Structure formats: C-alpha cells, structure tokens
Amino acid sequence: MKYIDEFQDPELARRLLDDIHxxxxxxxxxxxxxxxxxxxxxxxxIDQLLPKEVELIHGPGCPVCxxxxxxxxxxxEIASRPGVIxxxxxxxxxxxxxxxxxxxxxxxxxxxRVVYSPLDALRIARENPDREVVFFGIGFETTAxxxxxxxxxxxxxxxxxxxxxxxxxxxxxxxxAIMRSSDCRVQGFLAAGHVCSxxxxxxxxxxxxxxxxxIVVTGFEPLxxxxxxxxxxxxxxxxxxxxxxxxxxxxxxxxxxxxxxxLADVFEVTDRAWRGIGVIPDSGWRLAExxxxxxxxxxxxxxxxxxxxxAECRSGEVLQGLIKxxxxxxxxxxxxxxTPLGATMVSSEGACxxxxxxxxxxxxxxxxxxxxxx
Amino acid sequence: MCLAVPGKVLEIEExxxxxxxxxxxxxxxxxVCLEYLPDLQVGEYAIVHVGFALQRLDEESARQTLALxxxxxxxxxxxGDPWQxxxxxxxxxxxxxx
Ligand code: SF4
Numbered sequence: 001m002k003y004i005d006e007f008q009d010p011e012l013a014r015r016l017l018d019d020i021h022x023x024x025x026x027x028x029x030x031x032x033x034x035x036x037x038x039x040x041x042x043x044x045x046i047d048q049l050l051p052k053e054v055e056l057i058h059g060p061g062c063p064v065c066x067x068x069x070x071x072x073x074x075x076x077e078i079a080s081r082p083g084v085i086x087x088x089x090x091x092x093x094x095x096x097x098x099x100x101x102x103x104x105x106x107x108x109x110x111x112x113r114v115v116y117s118p119l120d121a122l123r124i125a126r127e128n129p130d131r132e133v134v135f136f137g138i139g140f141e142t143t144a145x146x147x148x149x150x151x152x153x154x155x156x157x158x159x160x161x162x163x164x165x166x167x168x169x170x171x172x173x174x175x176x177a178i179m180r181s182s183d184c185r186v187q188g189f190l191a192a193g194h195v196c197s198x199x200x201x202x203x204x205x206x207x208x209x210x211x212x213x214x215i216v217v218t219g220f221e222p223l224x225x226x227x228x229x230x231x232x233x234x235x236x237x238x239x240x241x242x243x244x245x246x247x248x249x250x251x252x253x254x255x256x257x258x259x260x261x262x263l264a265d266v267f268e269v270t271d272r273a274w275r276g277i278g279v280i281p282d283s284g285w286r287l288a289e290x291x292x293x294x295x296x297x298x299x300x301x302x303x304x305x306x307x308x309x310x311a312e313c314r315s316g317e318v319l320q321g322l323i324k325x326x327x328x329x330x331x332x333x334x335x336x337x338x339t340p341l342g343a344t345m346v347s348s349e350g351a352c353x354x355x356x357x358x359x360x361x362x363x364x365x366x367x368x369x370x371x372x373x374x
Numbered sequence: 375m376c377l378a379v380p381g382k383v384l385e386i387e388e389x390x391x392x393x394x395x396x397x398x399x400x401x402x403x404x405x406v407c408l409e410y411l412p413d414l415q416v417g418e419y420a421i422v423h424v425g426f427a428l429q430r431l432d433e434e435s436a437r438q439t440l441a442l443x444x445x446x447x448x449x450x451x452x453x454g455d456p457w458q459x460x461x462x463x464x465x466x467x468x469x470x471x472x
Contacts, residue, residue: 015444145428250432
C-alpha cells in the first residue's frame, strides 16, 4: 500500500461516479473547504465528471489566499530590515502585498529565505545568533502544530533571536460564517481531511446540527473527493445532516492529542481578518500571553501601514464561492501566475491558479479525465 | 503549502532531544519530526506536513475503504433496475428513457 496510486484508480472512480449518478435526483451545491481539494478537483476535472446536478463551490481553504493584506505588508516591512533573516514557506514569495511581494524584497537586498519546515527556521536562528530570525507562521490547523513547535523549542532551548509572525486560521468558524452569510448557497460541506487529522471531528456535529448541513470529512486523492461527494449527496437526498468520516485512514475522531495539547499551550483563539472576506470572530490563533516575547508583531513594532488592494481583483468573491475564477475580467489577461493581482492566483491551492493551470486551454491531461463516464 | 503527503518511516533517531525520522516519499527522502506521533514505528506510513508527522495512516481502514469502492454497484448490477442502469450509463434519467 502506497496510499496514493490506490486512491486514483479509474475503475473505482467509475464505480463511485456511477453511484453518485444513480443517487442524485435534484440540484445540490457542495463546498469543498480546502484549497488542496480544489486543486485535485480542477486538476482531474472531477467537477466535470459529476452529474450536472452537483455543483462544487470552492471554499476559502487556501491559507496563502486568506492571509490578510495587512499581515503581508507587515511581513514585507520586517523582511526589509537590516539584521533580519525572514523565513517563509515558498508559496508566500509571490503573494502580492501593497505594491510589492517577498520576492521583490529579496531583490532589493532583504534576506528572505525559503524553508521546507519551520524547524529549518529555528536551525537558521541557532546558526546566526547575531541576527533576528523571523518565521512567517501562516496556515490552518494542519500547519499550526508544526509552527507552534518552533516557539516551544525556541523557549526550551533558549533561542532568543527567533520570533514568529503569526496569522493562523481555523476552519469551523469559517464554516459558520459561510452558513450565516445572506447569499449562502452551500448545502453540504466536504471538510478538510488533514485539518481533521490534527483536530479530530468533535467540532463539527454542532455545525451540522445547527445549520442542517451534511459535513463529510474528505481526503485529497480523486477517489477521496468522489467518496466525499457521494456521501454528502446521499445524506442530502435522504434529508439527513450528519458528520461522516470518509477519510478514516488518516482521521481519528479525537485527532492528534499531542498536537492539540501543543496548540492549547502555545496559542490562544482570536478574531482574525480573512483576506477578501473580512473579520470572522474567533477564527484565528495568536501566540498566548506567555509566549508574547516570541511574537514578531510584538518584537518589531510596525506602524504606518496603509493597505491597498487592486480594484479589479475579485478574489474575495472567489474565496466565498460567489463567482468562479474565469468570471473575473482580469483572469488570464492582466492576472496570471506570473503577474498575480490577487493571492488566489499565486498558490497552487488558490482557485484562480488552479483554473489557470488546468482550465485555460479547455482541457486537462490528468488520468481520470481519460476515461470519462456518466 | 497545506498539502500533506503520505510517507514511509525508514529510520528513527533522537536528535537534540527531539524525536526525528528519515521518511521516504516515493523516492524523495526527508527528515521528519516525530514529536506529535512519538510511537510511530519503522515501516509505518504517516501523513507528513511541513516536516512533521501528523497522523499515522491506517492500512486496515485504507483497505476497507477501497473494498467498499470496489463493491459499489455490485448489488445494483445483480438486483437493480436495468432500465435505470442503462439510463445512468447513457447519462440520462430512467424516466426520460421509458
Ligand atoms: S483572476 Fe486574478 S484578479 Fe481575478 S479574482 Fe483571481 S486573483 Fe483576483
């Protein structure tokens, strides 16, 4: 078992698709929360293989896309300072701040370094005791435990020249905000499997009950997505709304207790602005009071930031599932991954980038597309 | 960035008081922190994200899931409504065909 190829099998995909076709009787709108799932869906053309009754609305689960512009601008400001080594995941480099990006800051002489793991940033701090090392800690519940570990270890090992610029976000409050919005069309959710690998499924029954929506914990391979859709459609057709785990190989109900304990120690829940969407109550984490000295916002006072989003960018509507990327005037013309106007055109998990990569020429080359059914 | 991928544990070692593993991702080998899954064993698979093992992959439930997919439609083929099936294959509804 390699846990990848087995979940891309075209024959099994056909069976899942047949079952969905046989079950569906009327239109349903499902939201896949996670940008990784959006990527799989567009790459394999899964939305085009589904019955026309089933619409997939792409959710706001691209961490790069929802990191607020103000935080990006703060990152750019801190990264520009002499004496600072600014470490980040690679997909933040081209995210547009107000007028520039991290890639540009590096070109202007800033010491910006790409790391694969946040622990690499900690190592850089140990190797450069005379420099201030800042790590850009963004992401959902999946990325928060690794980032939390750096601060925990920095304190344990006495690494005083390390700090974290934190902008973490949480999925459940976002689902609640989506369901509360007046133009919400979502009738069921494919919840982000890897978020649940960490957090478990305990936060979701309240949402499923409260809003009367099926929530199906879903993985990331093509068969996982189809199974998530299949189960959500079954529930909807039967008038049910429950939390189901369609990704049991990687998700236990209790999640990962060690990671959750670390989150509870290092972070505290806070209101957080989502780029293009606005402030969602309790939707983020910041460093807890006892770790305040490792908070880059605290260590480097950054003032005088005036943010400005390009007027033509409609990424807010894309992130809320109100429009599809190609409905934006700038899509593929002024706005491309080389010249992104919005963050959704940058990361491979961003909906605009996924459509640009796989939809622009009107086709895809991924294996599932080779054997269309239905 | 949020993409987490399955990898197989090749070696486990203690480094600076931190439990680390060497993990194989289909040919690409990387160092991975095991602090969140301290009892992971050599030979097991885990979901790995930004250098951290976050959850063990359970072979038994993976097999069950695949078996479920494989059995989908088998009962239907045996006892189901052939009109509905033909219609589904043709991409229309059974009502429209009758
Ligand atoms: S295509 Fe570009 S300009 Fe349009 S919404 Fe997407 S990121 Fe913004």
